[in-house]
Amino acid sequence: MSPSLYTLIEASLPQDRTRTAIEAPDRSRGPRIWSFNDLLATAARYAALFARLGLARGDRVALQVEKSPEALAVYLACLRGGFVFLPMNMAYRADEVDYLVGNAEPSLVICDPSVETSLKEICTRRGTPHLLTLDWEAGGSFVDAAAGVAEYDEPAACSADDLAAILYTSGTTGKPKGAMLTHGNLAANGVALRDAWRFTEADVLLHALPIFHAHGLFVACHCALLSGAKMIWLRKFDREDVIRELPRATTFMGVPTFYTRLLSGDDFCREPVAHMRLFTSGSAPLLAETFEEFRARTGHAILERYGMTETGMNASNPYDGERRPGTVGFPLPGVELRVMSDEGAPLAAGEVGGLQVRGANVFRGYWRMPEKSAEEFTEDGWFRTGDVAMIDADGYVHLVGRAKDLIISGGFNVYPKEIEELIDDMPEVLESAVVGVPHADFGEAGAAVVVLRHGFLLDEATLIARLKDKVANYKVPKRAFFVESLPRNTMGKVQKNLLRETWRGACEGG
Incomplete structure (x- = not known):
């Protein structure tokens, strides 16, 4: 090469x-x-x-x-x-x-x-x-x-x-x-x-x-x-443009949002995709329901894969063979994946732990952040992805969660801490937590849970408008909720799992 x-x-x-x-x-x-x-x-x-x-x-x-x-x-x-x-x-x-x-x-x-x-x-x-x-x-x-x-x-x-x-x-x-x-x-x-x-x-x-x-x-x-x-x-991505051009194409790559939008109308069926050989999906988890509806409507099984900015693509469902919904397939040639316990021990098939990767695809480190770069690699040279995963007995990789509370909205990464800092800087706000909740179109969207200072008032529309002036729209939470206090565990850490469950249905309507 x-x-x-x-x-x-x-x-x-x-x-x-x-x-x-x-x-x-x-x-x-x-x-x-x-x-x-x-x-x-x-x-x-x-x-x-x-x-x-x-x-x-x-x-x-x-x-x-x-x-x-x-x-x-x-x-x-x-x-x-x-x-x-x-x-x-x-x-x-x-x-x-x-x-x-x-x-x-x-x-x-x-x-x-x-x-x-x-x-x-x-x-x-x-x-x-x-x-x-x-x-x-x-x-x-x-x-x-x-x-x-x-x-x-x-x-x-x-x-x-x-x-x-x-x-x-x-x-x-x-x-x-x-x-x-x-x-x-x-x-x-x-x-x-x-x-x-x-x-x-x-x-x-x-x-x-x-x-x-x-x-x-x-x-x-x-x-x-x-x-x-x-x-x-x-x-x-424009739904009308994509459907018009598909008959001239053989391959298409998208984020899950593209596929939910294509499926949103009855005009998307087998006819415009008759000449296609491959649809791939990535940048965010593809819901099994979307996979099954797409296959029923078009006869094509979307090929889901997994990667990240630091590594490019790590795993892919097979071109030939079973493309299993809810999985990202097998490690690509030249890429090694392993699942490790919190104590650094390798885990057996079916066990859940931190996903690590090694290969020629793995980046050189973070620009002008040597300490951060060193933290993300193990002593034996594997990169800690920050994702929680399981590899099943057949070798398929299942992404179970994200250790760093990453939100993937419409295929774009949103890190809650960045948004929380902006909300916390508002004079009316005592503290906040941003979590990802299901969204019909984007797959996942941010929801801000906010505690106000005593005697101060702030409404959802104002908070969201202020954020839109500060960051890209895809990073802005779709909803904001105001509470008396945030739930914490005995160590004082905010229990984001409870917040996600509480407001799980807040954005399901899109």
Whole structure:
């Protein structure tokens, strides 16, 4: 395997590079078509622009833009030139972006024109040398700057240990952690998934995921790029668009929310999926009811898999063989999984404990957090996922819970501590707890349970509105409840299990 992910991608593309790599439908203007040649040439030109701006190997390039083929080309340019890609969710508010820019210290930030004003202030204060803009229609100062730049002659000679990307994942302390992913991490995982899921250049992937997230960027794009498959590139998930494009596709990747929305109307049946060979689901648990209804309606068994930002994909239900609802299948080739007791002893099949992973897919550590990185690895080199799991007698992995109270809402990670700190900072609030409860559309949603200071008043709508000004909407609890006190055990720890049970039905209606 090539140590550079970029050269591995180049070597994996079809011999005929005039074939379509990306088709981006546009109902108003007609589709935008990118060949593999177009994609590689654009990436080369962008990499040359980065060098012209003075960026050196290892410098970070941060991106906060809408999904577009150009945004994917920025990622490939980073891989080609040896720069480090740092994607940021468009939903992030100024405070969240400020922390990421301050922590990662990118040499270049590329943003959507709609957030340029706030990014300019952040970049000036943080000492970021360059800020350029890029919109989803290929407009902006970044595209203008790259227009006349000559391509690099050769890609950078990156090693497997060279950093390729930093993806931030929120932590229980409330401060996001930058997971450092190398060329070797991403290449090993991409090849394992391509082979496990039988991707070839004959495939057409209907891509409706965001690309600031590991699922849409690494899992989906790497499967296509490492096999030479075409992608139909939707800006976002839109039920009507997906159903219209499915007859032209062979594969589709989604979060459980995508599947519940597809099943929400009678027009979704066997006819639009007759040409499909594979549906996969991840980023959040897929309910067994959704799995069974999808199979009954379409004849397809959704393939559920399991991964995390720090490791890429760890396990997958089989392509051939039984795809068991409620499980995430078996460890992928090259990945080892084990379940351990709290005391650090390996557990037998059927026993529940902490899930640990080891393999070439596992990240290098957290950016500028050596102590935190060391804490998360065992003495014999296994990464503690923080998930609670059981491996059954047949080898299928069952995720039982999450040790860190993580909420996964619509496929996005929400860490309660971050939200609790914002609520606790409100002058009316004495303390709070945020828990995940079932939600008909998002799978899980946050519910805030709040204790007010004596004599102070605060209502649900005001609390939620304040949070919407501070954090991305997916992090904001869907409901807020006010109580006299929070339930605690004898050690003084809030009993979140009781809160989850009490308000279990609060969001079931969606």
